Amino acid sequence: MGQLFAVEVIYRGVFQKTLAKNITRGIVLAAHNEGKLGISFGRYSDAPERNGIPAKSFAIVANDEETLEAGMAQYEPKQVDVTVVLDDTLCKGAESWAWSGLQPVHRALKPGHTLIVISLDDAPALLKNIHRRKEPYKLGIVRGVTSFSGMWVYKDDHTDVRILGAIAKALPAVMSLESVEKFINEKLKNSLKVTTARNAFERFTTIGVKAGEGNPEEVVKVGLPRWEDMRCGVSIKGQGQGGPFADPVTGEVGGFRPVRNELFTKYSARTQRPVVNFATCTKCTLCWLNCPDGAFDITTAGTYDTNFEACSGCGICEEICPVKNCITMVNEDEFHDNNSQWAAFEKDKGAYLKWLEATIKKADPIKNRSHGFRYRGQYQEQVPEAMEIANKG
Amino acid sequence: MATLTIPVEEKKKTHEQEALITGAEAIAIACKLANVDVVTAYPIRPYDTVMQYISQLVADGEMDCEYIVAEGEHSQFEIVKHASACGARVFCGSSGVGWMYAMECLTVTPALRIPMVAMVGNRALDDPGAFGVEHNDALSVRDLGWMLTWVDSAQEALDTALIAYRVAEDRRMFVPLAISCDGAFLTHSQALVKIPALEQVKKFLPPYNRGDLLLHPDNVISVAPQANEDWVMEVRRQNYAVTEIACDVIREVYTDFEKTFGRKYGNPFFEEYMTKDADVVLLGMGTMSTPVKVAVRKMREEGKKVGFVRLRWFRPFAGPEIAKCLERFKAIGVIDRDFSFGSPDLSGVVATELRSAMYTSAATRPPVLDFICGLGGREVTVPDVEKMTEITFEAAKGKAQPLTQWIGLRE
Numbered sequence: 079m080g081q082l083f084a085v086e087v088i089y090r091g092v093f094q095k096t097l098a099k100n101i102t103r104g105i106v107l108a109a110h111n112e113g114k115l116g117i118s119f120g121r122y123s124d125a126p127e128r129n130g131i132p133a134k135s136f137a138i139v140a141n142d143e144e145t146l147e148a149g150m151a152q153y154e155p156k157q158v159d160v161t162v163v164l165d166d167t168l169c170k171g172a173e174s175w176a177w178s179g180l181q182p183v184h185r186a187l188k189p190g191h192t193l194i195v196i197s198l199d200d201a202p203a204l205l206k207n208i209h210r211r212k213e214p215y216k217l218g219i220v221r222g223v224t225s226f227s228g229m230w231v232y233k234d235d236h237t238d239v240r241i242l243g244a245i246a247k248a249l250p251a252v253m254s255l256e257s258v259e260k261f262i263n264e265k266l267k268n269s270l271k272v273t274t275a276r277n278a279f280e281r282f283t284t285i286g287v288k289a290g291e292g293n294p295e296e297v298v299k300v301g302l303p304r305w306e307d308m309r310c311g312v313s314i315k316g317q318g319q320g321g322p323f324a325d326p327v328t329g330e331v332g333g334f335r336p337v338r339n340e341l342f343t344k345y346s347a348r349t350q351r352p353v354v355n356f357a358t359c360t361k362c363t364l365c366w367l368n369c370p371d372g373a374f375d376i377t378t379a380g381t382y383d384t385n386f387e388a389c390s391g392c393g394i395c396e397e398i399c400p401v402k403n404c405i406t407m408v409n410e411d412e413f414h415d416n417n418s419q420w421a422a423f424e425k426d427k428g429a430y431l432k433w434l435e436a437t438i439k440k441a442d443p444i445k446n447r448s449h450g451f452r453y454r455g456q457y458q459e460q461v462p463e464a465m466e467i468a469n470k471g
Numbered sequence: 472m473a474t475l476t477i478p479v480e481e482k483k484k485t486h487e488q489e490a491l492i493t494g495a496e497a498i499a500i501a502c503k504l505a506n507v508d509v510v511t512a513y514p515i516r517p518y519d520t521v522m523q524y525i526s527q528l529v530a531d532g533e534m535d536c537e538y539i540v541a542e543g544e545h546s547q548f549e550i551v552k553h554a555s556a557c558g559a560r561v562f563c564g565s566s567g568v569g570w571m572y573a574m575e576c577l578t579v580t581p582a583l584r585i586p587m588v589a590m591v592g593n594r595a596l597d598d599p600g601a602f603g604v605e606h607n608d609a610l611s612v613r614d615l616g617w618m619l620t621w622v623d624s625a626q627e628a629l630d631t632a633l634i635a636y637r638v639a640e641d642r643r644m645f646v647p648l649a650i651s652c653d654g655a656f657l658t659h660s661q662a663l664v665k666i667p668a669l670e671q672v673k674k675f676l677p678p679y680n681r682g683d684l685l686l687h688p689d690n691v692i693s694v695a696p697q698a699n700e701d702w703v704m705e706v707r708r709q710n711y712a713v714t715e716i717a718c719d720v721i722r723e724v725y726t727d728f729e730k731t732f733g734r735k736y737g738n739p740f741f742e743e744y745m746t747k748d749a750d751v752v753l754l755g756m757g758t759m760s761t762p763v764k765v766a767v768r769k770m771r772e773e774g775k776k777v778g779f780v781r782l783r784w785f786r787p788f789a790g791p792e793i794a795k796c797l798e799r800f801k802a803i804g805v806i807d808r809d810f811s812f813g814s815p816d817l818s819g820v821v822a823t824e825l826r827s828a829m830y831t832s833a834a835t836r837p838p839v840l841d842f843i844c845g846l847g848g849r850e851v852t853v854p855d856v857e858k859m860t861e862i863t864f865e866a867a868k869g870k871a872q873p874l875t876q877w878i879g880l881r882e
Contacts, residue, residue: 151764
């Protein structure tokens with residue numbers, strides 16, 4: 079058996095589907111320049127055609143056909159040499175559509191190997207989100223704006239070749255920088271991209287992450303039943319009706335909270351979250367009525383509090399809210415918990431409104447993850463700024 | 472979308488190219504090379520990747536065809552049936568319940584002698600809704616006059632699509648043909664594939680000539696009039712005649728394929744892997760070949776004499792030839808990625824067919840065990856294969872084993 083390499087790219091459905099595919103294809107074609115063989119594929123049980131859903135794309139590379147076949151004999155690689163995370167908000171964990179619960183991004187990463195994250199944050203900030211694990215690993219940050227685009231429109235901000243350059247540095251055995259450059263010259267035919275890849279290669283560094291370092295949250299463990307224990311007739315037990323809930327601060331009972339599926343929370347699809355100003359809310363009900371995920375709880379005061387276990391961050395509430403700045407979508411990486419905003423508001427109204435003001439200022443349009451493009455030419459406008467941030471390194 | 476590197480147009484005509492493409496993309500490229508005239512489409516995963524790639528080829532100006540998105544699979548298959556009757560080379564396909572929704576059209580096509588080529592992206596039949604591979608969708612037409620073949624790599628998908636047009640459009644045949652590609656493992660996985668040159672394909676695949684069956688004002692005929700007991704049995708006998716010569720035609724076409732393109736498939740009907748001195752063999756169809764071959768190599772290193780036979784053609788079922796191949800082994804373990812409700816010994820479709828073939832054509836009577844495995848896209852793992860092999864070895868030693876067992880099930 080020769081050497082077998084696996085690289086996984088964790089990305090967000092729709093927004094980064096083409097980007098992820100371009101990266102894993104690039105790995106196989108660059109490695110092929112060294113005579114290696116490989117395959118590239120997306121995880122089939124994912125739903126990459128759904129906005130923001132965490133999804134995976136893989137590249138498997140080997141020196142010879144038999145070794146490659148051993149890699150292909152699995153549905154997907156159980157262990158990978160490099161994990162790439164294309165959106166740093168995914169560091170909170172990826173929950174696939176396959177109902178396996180929220181999982182750490184480095185779940186498949188071999189001990190001591192490299193996790194590459196595109197981010198403007200530094201390692202301590204990312205490690206607030208990335209779950210701790212028993213084995214140490216390396217973390218490498220490719221500094222840059224998260225590259226989001228649409229299903230049919232690709233924002234060519236060189237993120238693909240920056241990642242290829244970083245992988246060549248992290249895992250030179252899979253492909254050299256020269257092979258990446260040859261691939262770009264021959265297949266992408268873009269000399270500017272060659273320079274970008276080389277810069278990314280030269281700048282890429284990693285830090286060691288110790289065992290136990292990171293987000294202490296325990297991830298969901300889902301058990302699967304034996305066939306005799308499953309309900310018959312492809313049926314699953316429904317949720318209860320829900321009812322009033324006790325206010326977390328006053329203890330008053332009222333409002334309404336639906337019962338939600340604990341195992342299928344959907345919040346890992348969220349790239350931005352609503353920040354609600356309860357002081358200006360007119361209780362018009364529009365956010366609650368239009369939320370596709372039933373994410374709002376009705377508080378005892380008749381306001382609407384987002385349940386962040388249920389919110390997938392679609393932004394419809396912000397669009398539908400008739401009150402100026404009452405609901406503002408803010409980049410998900412500003413938050414490290416799913417706590418109730420209403421509870422914070424009730425506890426100390428002044429402090430909450432101060433926090434709100436500071437937080438919604440961070441709704442920086444370039445950092446904001448666009449949910450689909452809004453007008454023709456939008457991506458082309460974003461490219462120079464993204465490239466500038468990337469080139470500063 | 473896929474980004475196929477587009478070399479100079481001229482080079483494509485005379486030189487073989489290499490590309491990193493999925494099995495679905497390979498079929499789309501075969502359609503382009505075969506110069507297909509009419510394509511109908513209706514999305515269902517995993518087949519829909521083929522329609523995406525063909526539409527991209529059309530949009531890029533690489534392929535010239537009528538591309539019709541139908542309002543459902545039923546119309547999708549009706550439209551190509553009629554186009555084919557009018558002399559067009561056609562392509563369509565579906566998956567899982569989409570294929571079943573087209574069932575009426577699938578049943579009426581063979582008697583009309585329509586050489587339609589379809590791709591089935593194998594998918595579990597709902598319910599429960601699932602995307603994963605299971606072979607019951609394509610197998611549902613096994614008694615209806617369709618030829619059925621299973622491929623296990625993107626390269627074989629491309630080659631078989633070219634072979635399919637040659638076989639189906641052979642005047643002696645004129646019956647529909649479905650190429651089965653396992654969902655995910657083949658349809659969605661990109662591998663390095665050699666794309667033959669257009670000039671070679673032209674040499675291999677003559678234009679579709681419908682002759683006296685052409686539905687055209689210059690050739691006034693009426694197709695599919697209402698008939699009664701005076702006619703039906705004779706119509707069926709005509710299709711039966713096709714099955715009598717199908718194996719010979721397929722063999723001819725593979726020989727010619729090898730001569731034209733230089734790629735060898737050996738016996739067209741099944742592939743033998745490490746069977747030469749084997750005591751027992753496993754037998755299955757489609758992409759399960761990858762984990763099985765890996766496991767066989769591993770077990771060979773441990774000194775276990777096991778081999779693998781991958782069935783390529785299910786219809787026609789080359790019964791005598793397969794029986795002759797298998798009669799020399801001490802036991803056979805069939806891996807069925809399907810399930811045949813209430814069948815003899817409650818087995819899968821392949822094992823049931825194989826036992827029938829062995830009963831009439833084999834000189835010996837080795838035990839034929841059946842393993843139901845990998846349903847709904849579940850992985851057929853290397854340890855699964857080792858387990859099935861162990862059980863097959865026990866049977867070879869004369870220890871009675873259950874004829875059907877479920878492997879990889881949570882129990």
